[in-house]
Structures are given as C-alpha cells and as structure tokens.
Amino acid sequence: MIEVSGLRKAYGRTVALDGVDLSVREGEVYGVVGRSGAGKSTLLRCVNLLERPDSGTVRVAGQELTGLGDRDLNLARRRIGMIHQHFALLSSRTVAGNVAFPLEVMGVPRAERRRRVGELLELVGLAGRERDHPHQLSGGQKQRVGIARALAGRPAVLLSDEATSALDPTTTQSILDLLRRLNAELGLTILLITHEMDVIKNVCDSAAIMSGGRVEEAGPIAELIRTPGSRLTREIFPLPGAAPAGSVTLTFTGDPQRPLVSEVVRKFDVDVSILGGAIEEIAGGAAGRLRIALTGDEVPAALDYLRARGLLVEVS
C-alpha cells in the first residue's frame, strides 16, 4: 500500500534520509521507531510529499506520488489522512467545524457534510460534542477530533506523527485502541512514527527501526522477534545487564505457559538458573525472552531440543 524506495533528503549538510526503503502492506499497522533525529518525521512528511525528497520514489495505493504535479498531488493527498502530536486543530472552529473543514475544501455539499461529520464523530466516540470548541476538550478528545478530521476524505492510509506523545498513559492506550479498531473495521492502513517502544508493542503488525537516516531493521514484528541479534527484540524485552559469557537467551512466541524449562530439566542432565526474563503481548500474541545459565553434561542436546520447539536460542 505504501512503497518507499531509495529515499534521500538532506537539509544543507544534514542528511535526514540516507536511502530509505519501506514497504507497508495493505491493512497493516506499521510503526517506525527511532531516537530523536533519526529521520522519522522527515520520512513521514516525504510519504505525503509535504516535503519533496531529493531522490527516491513514494508510491501510495499504486500511485507514484513523486511524479505528480501540484494539482494531482492535492487530489492524491485526499487518500492520505494525517494526525499530529499537537492535534493541529483550528481553535476558532467547533469540533464539527474542524471535522467539516476538509470536506468544505473538497466541495462536499452542506447536507452531506453534516451527515458525514455526524458519522465521523460517532466513529471516534465524540457524538454530542459537535458544538464544543477545542479548548473545552481533553488531550485525548482533541486527538479524536484530529482522527475524525483525518478520516473525512475516506483515506486508504492514515499517517500518524507521534499522535500519542503528548498524552498520559491511559489516554494513550485509548487512542491506540481506537486506531486498532479503525484499522480492523475500516481496513485502514496506518503508518505511524513514535519514539515509544510501547506503541510498537501495542498496536503494530510490522515495524522499522531508524537510526541516522537509515532503516536498520524492518519487517513483521513476529518475524523480527525470531531473527537472531534483532535490535527490536532487545529493545522490546530489555534484560538486566550484559549477557554473561556462556549464558543462553531464549526468545519465544506463542503460548508462554508451555513448561519448556521444566521439560528440559526432566529430559536432559542439565541444571537451569534464570538470569532474567520478560513476557509481552505483541502483535496480538504473547512473546517473551528468557536469559538462563545451563550447566551439566547434556547442554548441547538441551539447546537442540529448545531449537526444535521453535525457540530462538542465542548463546553469549
């Protein structure tokens, strides 16, 4: 649904994007994470061409945006909604007026606008707040208005620029739940940027880690978790301290209740000490990382047994 290829963008001597490729499939929630200055915002602004890349191409819903003139680009942008960290609402307009704004620009007749605004506010849980002004709303409610406005043109794609960074944890969760629901109910493809690993864990099917204007790692989260040495996995499941030499880190997806450690101890002549571990709900399933020390005569056989059961086994 979104194909970014060889994207480069420099501001003077600062290279913000240094050859970025990204592929977002239709109907998925895709998160781009990275530290401040990694190039995330520049990437997002290049996806809807608010910023013209120096080179590279951007395709959204089969249309190459990088080749379009201003007029066609404006039309194409209607299929791309965007939400912002600080909501970007018009303070002088009511909630309904904010949501109606893009419809007015598109020339949608008044009666249809009214109907559509009603539908959109219902969808984001703000029915009845039509006449309020932004200053009467909480941060989470303002973001709901932002989301309703972004959906006004029935976009195929929603871009989210740190949409929950200004919100408290409970409100963040409610906005993430709403995004996930819109993704499921409308089949909306969502590309979001964030610096919070929790957002990636919570709602994303796929993710990319950016650093220094490049993508370091990208793909479906369930696959990245099974990739040896994955930085994403280390960041999702931080384990205390450095891994001692000889220790074993197990990464697993699926049923966390499987008694694999006790099975290994029963079947092989080994002892296990647990050094650290974490289990998280990720991409709709459980996944975890466990660091253990194994001693005894049958350590290699025990590790093979765990590998054969689908665990990623990394020996330090």
Ligand SMILES: Nc1ncnc2c1ncn2[C@@H]1O[C@H](COP(=O)(O)OP(=O)(O)OP(=O)(O)O)[C@@H](O)[C@H]1O
């Ligand atoms: N309009 C601009 N003019 C000059 N330099 C810019 C501009 N926009 C971004 N940069 C620079 O490009 C690099 C990437 O910035 P970008 O905002 O894309 O990173 P980011 O990962 O989104 O960081 P943050 O989370 O802090 O917004 C940084 O070094 C930044 O200073």
